[in-house]
Amino acid sequence: xxxxxxxxxxxxxxxxxxxxxxxxxxxxxxxxxxxxxxxxxxxxxxxxxxxxxxxxxxxxxxxxxxxxxxxxxxxxxxxxxxxxxxxxxxxxxxxxxxxxxxxxxxxxxxxxxxxxxxxxxxxxxxxxxxxxxxxxxxxxxxxxxxxxxxxxxxxxxxxxxxxxxxxxxxxxxxxxxxxxxxxxxxxxxxxxxxxxxxxxxxxxxxxxxxxxxxxxxxxxxxxxxxxxxxxxxxxxxxxxxxxxxx
Amino acid sequence: xxxxxxxxxxxxxxxxxxxxxxxxxxxxxxxxxxxxxxxxxxxxxxxxxxxxxxxxxxxxxxxxxxxxxxxxxxxxxxxxxxxxxxxxxxxxxxxxxxxxxxxxxxxxxxxxxxxxxxxxxxxxxxxxxxxxxxxxxxxxxxxxxxxxxxxxxxxxxxxxxxxxxxxxxxxxxxxxxxxxxxxxxxxxxxxxxxxxxxxxxxxxxxxxxxxxxxxxxxxxxxxxxxxxxxx
Numbered sequence: 079x080x081x082x083x084x085x086x087x088x089x090x091x092x093x094x095x096x097x098x099x100x101x102x103x104x105x106x107x108x109x110x111x112x113x114x115x116x117x118x119x120x121x122x123x124x125x126x127x128x129x130x131x132x133x134x135x136x137x138x139x140x141x142x143x144x145x146x147x148x149x150x151x152x153x154x155x156x157x158x159x160x161x162x163x164x165x166x167x168x169x170x171x172x173x174x175x176x177x178x179x180x181x182x183x184x185x186x187x188x189x190x191x192x193x194x195x196x197x198x199x200x201x202x203x204x205x206x207x208x209x210x211x212x213x214x215x216x217x218x219x220x221x222x223x224x225x226x227x228x229x230x231x232x233x234x235x236x237x238x239x240x241x242x243x244x245x246x247x248x249x250x251x252x253x254x255x256x257x258x259x260x261x262x263x264x265x266x267x268x269x270x271x272x273x274x275x276x277x278x279x280x281x282x283x284x285x286x287x288x289x290x291x292x293x294x295x296x297x298x299x300x301x302x303x304x305x306x307x308x309x310x311x312x313x314x315x316x317x318x319x320x321x322x323x324x
Numbered sequence: 325x326x327x328x329x330x331x332x333x334x335x336x337x338x339x340x341x342x343x344x345x346x347x348x349x350x351x352x353x354x355x356x357x358x359x360x361x362x363x364x365x366x367x368x369x370x371x372x373x374x375x376x377x378x379x380x381x382x383x384x385x386x387x388x389x390x391x392x393x394x395x396x397x398x399x400x401x402x403x404x405x406x407x408x409x410x411x412x413x414x415x416x417x418x419x420x421x422x423x424x425x426x427x428x429x430x431x432x433x434x435x436x437x438x439x440x441x442x443x444x445x446x447x448x449x450x451x452x453x454x455x456x457x458x459x460x461x462x463x464x465x466x467x468x469x470x471x472x473x474x475x476x477x478x479x480x481x482x483x484x485x486x487x488x489x490x491x492x493x494x495x496x497x498x499x500x501x502x503x504x505x506x507x508x509x510x511x512x513x514x515x516x517x518x519x520x521x522x523x524x525x526x527x528x529x530x531x532x533x534x535x536x537x538x539x540x541x542x543x544x545x546x547x548x549x550x551x552x553x554x555x
Contacts, residue, residue, distance in 0.1 A: 084427070097427055150430035176428040183423045248431065248439075249418030251344070281345050290421030291344040291414040293441065294506040300433035308509065309516045316512025318345045322336065 079105050079171035083118065085130055086178045088187050091194075095187065097176070100130075107167035111154065112137060112144065114166055130177075131190035139163040139303065142238030145245070146191040147178040152242035152301040160240065160303040180241050182250035184288045197287035198239050198255060204283035205276040206259045212268045227265050234262035236304040243298035243306075249290030254298040256284045257310035264317055274321025281318045344417070345510075347410040352510035354403040354410075355503055361400055362500075366536045372549060373539075376473040383472040408449065415442060437498040438506075444499040451492035458485075477551050480544035489541045497534030501527045 081102040088095025102118050109117070112134050119129035135143035139160040146161060148154035154164045169175075177191060185193040213220075223231075235258075243254035260277050263269030269276070292311055299308050340346040368386075371379045386393060431439055457463040459475060465485060466478040480486045504526035508514045514522055543549045 086427075147426060147428070150426060150428040178426055178428070181422055181424050181426055183421050246433075248422065249414075250421035251418070253344075281343055282339075285343050288421055289344075290418035291348060292510075293414075293418075293438070294509045295434040295438035295502070297431060297434045307516060309514065309519065312509050312512050312514045312519075314512075315345055315349070315510060318343070319349055319512055322340050322346070 079107065079166070079169065079173075081105055081114075081169060081172070082174045084174070084176045085190070086187075087128075087130070087190055088179075089128075089189065091186055091188055095190075097178075105166050105169075107165070107169075109166045110137065110162055111148070111164040111166065112162050131188075131192050133192045134162055137162040140238060142240040145180065145240045145242055145303075147176070147180070147245060149176050152180070152245040153240075153303050157300070158303060158305045160238075163303075180245035182241075182244045182289065184250065184252070185241060185244060193241070195239070195241050197289070198241065198252070200287065201252065201256055201280055201283045202259060205272075205279035206263065208263060208269050209272060221267050223267060227267075231262050231265045234258045234265070234306065234310050237262070237302075237306050238304060240303060242301045242303060244289065246297040246301040247290065247292075248295070248297070249293060251292045251298075252284050252287070252289035253292035253311045253314065254302060254306055254308070256280050257312075257314035258306045260317060261310040261313040264313065273317050274324075277314060277317035278321050281314065344414065347414055348510040350406055351410045351414075352507040354407040355507050357399065357403045358407065359500065359504060359507075361396075362496075362533060366533060369540060370536060372473065372476055373543070376551075379473040379476075380471070404449075404452075408445075411442075411445065435502060438502040441499060441502055444495040448492060448496050448499055451488070451496075454488070455492075474551050476540070477544055477549060480541040483545060486541035486545050490538055493534050493537040496537070497530045500533060501530035504529060 083100040083102055084097045085100060086095055087098045100118055100122075102114055105114050105117070112132070115130060115132060122129045132146060133143045135141040137144070139162060142160075144160055144162045145153055148161070148164075153159060153161045154168075156164050156168060179185075179187050179191045180193045180195075182193075184197045185195055188194050212218075237255060237258035239255060241255070244250050244252050247253075260273075260280055264273035264276060294308070294311075296308055299306065341350070368382060371382050437444070454464070458465045458467060458479065459472070462469060462475075465475075466482065467475040480489070505523045508518075508522050540549070
């Protein structure tokens with residue numbers, strides 16, 4: 079199949095970017111989206127042009143490196159799927175696709191489709207850990223964890239920090255990410271003692287990074303490749319409010 | 325993270341207000357108060373179907389309790405102000421957080437009501453100003469001091485007034501259908517099992533409230549409620 083791509087090209091963080099049109103010819107339906115871009119890039123390199131920069135690592139949907147907007151949807155149209163696991167069989171010959179980087183003031187563009195997501199690292203550093211040693215693997219079994227709590231913590235821990243939630247949110251809020259990280263630890267007996275100070279620190283850092291407000295509209299939940307639920311934001315709000323007001 | 329310094333209460337309030345979560349909590353709590361008022365106001369208004377005497381007596385009764393009336397008015401005014409101020413501050417923050425917009429953006433996964441809160445809110449706000457000017461301060465429309473029932477009927481018999489009320493109430497319903505669910509989420513009192521129920525209940529109650537308010541101008545326009553009483 080042949081596709082038309084409109085891709086955001088930006089030389090570096092300081093440069094002014096713009097959309098550039100490319101034709102992707104003879105795309106196999108078996109390719110992943112990133113493989114399709116690899117082929118486009120090979121063509122660009124052969125012509126002596128600068129290839130389209132995009133972030134990727136595992137290409138298995140688990141590392142959280144990849145991600146950009148395809149026709150206004152983070153990671154493209156397949157729910158619960160990162161862009162590396164999105165396959166070209168979901169597209170038809172003649173489709174026109176707009177590829178843009180995550181847009182958030184907190185995530186400045188580094189080049190083309192690559193953005194700086196270090197604000198997420200700083201949110202984790204503000205409280206996304208347990209201060210006391212919780213022992214090694216076998217010690218885990220000495221602390222009883224209710225099955226429900228283990229399941230909820232695991233669901234929240236599935237967050238790969240890709241940034242799609244921020245990209246999808248009209249306010250570029252990082253509530254789903256921060257909520258997932260807070261829920262993941264606050265729900266477990268090892269993390270519960272610090273739950274209020276953790277919520278306060280991580281919410282504070284989230285705000286300091288310049289992310290917007292959560293308006294509970296759920297666009298983040300809709301694009302999350304790990305299908306993290308809005309309930310993690312509810313947990314973040316509760317632990318923050320109880321910690322501050324109680 | 326594990327800092328032992330305990331901030332002074334005033335610092336805590338200030339810091340709480342500075343966060344997005346704190347502002348949303350204020351928006352939610354003031355929303356609860358305004359929602360409660362809307363329920364009470366609807367219950368009062370629906371007495372128009374019980375005839376002139378009942379409706380006018382209700383209005384006189386409210387005015388006979390100046391302390392309670394003014395307490396309620398002050399609470400509502402404070403809530404409306406906080407609701408609007410936090411919204412404006414957060415909306416500006418959201419705009420600066422997404423300073424560069426997308427060439428293409430698909431927001432279809434969010435409900436229409438949730439995406440139009442910044443429209444439904446200000447329009448309902450403008451409506452409230454008009455509504456107060458008409459029925460509380462008697463500045464506009466076919467209204468007279470001391471005749472609340474006749475004021476309602478004569479006003480709604482003018483179709484442009486009724487149409488504006490109907491539009492405003494539909495927008496209020498949309499605002500509530502997202503707002504009522506959103507209050508629970510902002511205050512952290514939803515849960516995976518309760519969430520779907522709260523969302524459906526919010527939509528249902530928004531529809532009931534809208535239909536309740538709409539029934540009055542529609543009944544007047546249809547000639548069901550007249551100055552000589554309900555037929």
